[in-house]
Amino acid sequence: MNEQNPVPPQIPPRIPPAATPGDACRLGDDPAERAAIPNIVAAIDAILRHPRRVMFQLRQPDAGRLIAMMLLVSVLCSLIYGVVVGTFSGGTQLWIAPAKIAAGLLISALICLPSLYIFTCLSGSQARLIEVCGLLAGLLMLMTILLIGFAPVAWIFSQSTESVAWMGTLHLIFWFIATIFGLRFLEAGFSHSNARSHAGFHTWIIIFLLVAVQMTTALRPILGTADTFLPREKQFFVSHWGDCLKATDKEMKSKSRE
Amino acid sequence: MHTKSVKPKTHPAEIATLLRGDVETISAWSESWSARRFALHVAVIVLGAGLYGAAMGWWRDPQQALFTAVKFPLIILLTTAGNAILNAMLAPLLDLNIPFRQSCSAILMSFTVAAAILGAFSPVMAFMIWNAPPMSPQAVSGATYSFIKLTNVAVIAFAGSTGNVRLFQTLARLGGSRAVAFRVLLAWLAGNLFLGSQLSWILRPFIGSPSLPVEFFRAAALHGNFYENVFHSLMQILTSD
Numbered sequence: 001m002n003e004q005n006p007v008p009p010q011i012p013p014r015i016p017p018a019a020t021p022g023d024a025c026r027l028g029d030d031p032a033e034r035a036a037i038p039n040i041v042a043a044i045d046a047i048l049r050h051p052r053r054v055m056f057q058l059r060q061p062d063a064g065r066l067i068a069m070m071l072l073v074s075v076l077c078s079l080i081y082g083v084v085v086g087t088f089s090g091g092t093q094l095w096i097a098p099a100k101i102a103a104g105l106l107i108s109a110l111i112c113l114p115s116l117y118i119f120t121c122l123s124g125s126q127a128r129l130i131e132v133c134g135l136l137a138g139l140l141m142l143m144t145i146l147l148i149g150f151a152p153v154a155w156i157f158s159q160s161t162e163s164v165a166w167m168g169t170l171h172l173i174f175w176f177i178a179t180i181f182g183l184r185f186l187e188a189g190f191s192h193s194n195a196r197s198h199a200g201f202h203t204w205i206i207i208f209l210l211v212a213v214q215m216t217t218a219l220r221p222i223l224g225t226a227d228t229f230l231p232r233e234k235q236f237f238v239s240h241w242g243d244c245l246k247a248t249d250k251e252m253k254s255k256s257r258e
Numbered sequence: 259m260h261t262k263s264v265k266p267k268t269h270p271a272e273i274a275t276l277l278r279g280d281v282e283t284i285s286a287w288s289e290s291w292s293a294r295r296f297a298l299h300v301a302v303i304v305l306g307a308g309l310y311g312a313a314m315g316w317w318r319d320p321q322q323a324l325f326t327a328v329k330f331p332l333i334i335l336l337t338t339a340g341n342a343i344l345n346a347m348l349a350p351l352l353d354l355n356i357p358f359r360q361s362c363s364a365i366l367m368s369f370t371v372a373a374a375i376l377g378a379f380s381p382v383m384a385f386m387i388w389n390a391p392p393m394s395p396q397a398v399s400g401a402t403y404s405f406i407k408l409t410n411v412a413v414i415a416f417a418g419s420t421g422n423v424r425l426f427q428t429l430a431r432l433g434g435s436r437a438v439a440f441r442v443l444l445a446w447l448a449g450n451l452f453l454g455s456q457l458s459w460i461l462r463p464f465i466g467s468p469s470l471p472v473e474f475f476r477a478a479a480l481h482g483n484f485y486e487n488v489f490h491s492l493m494q495i496l497t498s499d
Contacts, residue, residue, distance in 0.1 A: 111381040111382055111385050114377065114378035114379075114380075114381060115378045115379055115381075115382060117378065118375055118378040118379075121274045121277035121278050122279075122375075124279065125278075126278075129274075211382060211385060214385070214386075214389055217389070218388070218389050233391070234388075234389055234392070235391070236389060236390075236402070236405075
């Protein structure tokens with residue numbers, strides 16, 4: 001008997017080869033990403049509309065110039081936002097607040113840069129130190145540009161309230177939103193560097209947030225006024241914030257009694 | 259035709275290769291001796307662990323910072339040197355047939371990774387200490403001291419674990435077996451922890467106490483040992499009513 005099977009053998013469908021993360025969307029595949037970033041305006045435009053262009057340029061030999069531009073924009077934007085913060089108290093705070101905000105941001109980034117580089121290496125990423133510096137500068141630039149966007153809202157509120165705690169909370173919320181977008185840029189850049197895991201990067205985000213938040217306490221007062229440029233008493237952020245809230249609560253109670 | 263072999267130059271960026279855990283390259287490094295690479299690794303240990311030690315001791319006093327900056331790398335280097343012969347003998351006994359130079363080099367590389375991590379965290383630690391209230395008997399019994407202590411434990415544990423993970427990966431590559439690598443790592447760890455604990459005991463204090471003077475060695479540095487102290491503490495707990 002030579003019976004043939006009427007049902008044709010099942011041929012499994014061909015599975016397309018797994019695309020490696022870098023293959024489909026490798027940096028520089030799109031010619032627009034390879035366009036140079038000649039000036040500050042182009043840098044701002046690129047980080048907002050084509051962040052991959054910034055990431056690609058950071059891998060080029062002349063990345064130093066772009067990093068310098070991004071840092072310059074970060075300093076300028078943080079100084080402008082600082083003036084808005086200073087309008088809450090006026091007087092000397094109009095120059096103290098911008099100076100403290102710009103210095104605080106740069107120092108926070110500088111403190112966290114070595115650990116970011118170490119976590120980048122530990123995750124197997126091939127990013128060079130200059131690229132990591134550039135991504136961090138990109139984070140600062142995006143963050144401070146967004147803060148400029150929030151500045152008019154912050155200014156209106158600062159003119160209509162006397163509560164330091166309230167204004168502090170508002171600025172912290174704005175800063176937090178801006179930081180989230182900055183960190184998204186940094187993470188996108190990180191994922192293009194062949195990193196095996198993002199666990200170290202996520203740990204670093206916590207360190208960066210803690211350092212930046214603590215910096216606001218270390219350089220206080222940024223919103224209110226004081227006799228000295230820097231505080232005499234050392235405090236951690238949580239206890240300082242607790243004191244601020246208690247003081248506001250007391251103030252509100254005494255006002256309601258009056 | 260005679261071809262001249264070009265020796266690759268040692269570069270500080272090699273530390274990134276160590277951190278990434280590029281086992282092929284790291285294994286190749288451990289197979290050939292390079293005085294420059296050895297010097298680079300020792301320099302990273304001195305600088306990385308030294309900076310972290312300085313940040314740690316700074317809370318007590320700038321002089322304590324200097325002392326701890328010297329003591330921290332000293333513990334690492336003395337532990338490596340003190341156990342070098344024992345570790346080299348243990349490796350072949352546990353089925354990892356590598357020469358003395360290679361075992362020393364592998365251990366030194368793992369400590370280099372740990373020291374680089376410590377060095378990278380030293381600005382964060384320094385910033386934390388700068389924000390802490392001055393060290394006083396009240397501060398030592400408060401939440402700040404506990405927080406700083408726990409942060410130190412977390413950072414040192416992370417650095418040490420990462421160094422050992424990289425060492426395990428290198429050993430697995432050299433021995434061709436994860437089981438052998440695990441055995442050797444455990445044996446080396448036991449020896450290094452045993453000696454390292456005693457060296458830390460002798461070289462105490464690292465942070466310092468506000469009620470005691472700043473000094474490189476305590477007067478009773480060589481009286482008793484770490485394990486005797488742990489034993490006494492345990493006995494006190496067990497015999498107290």
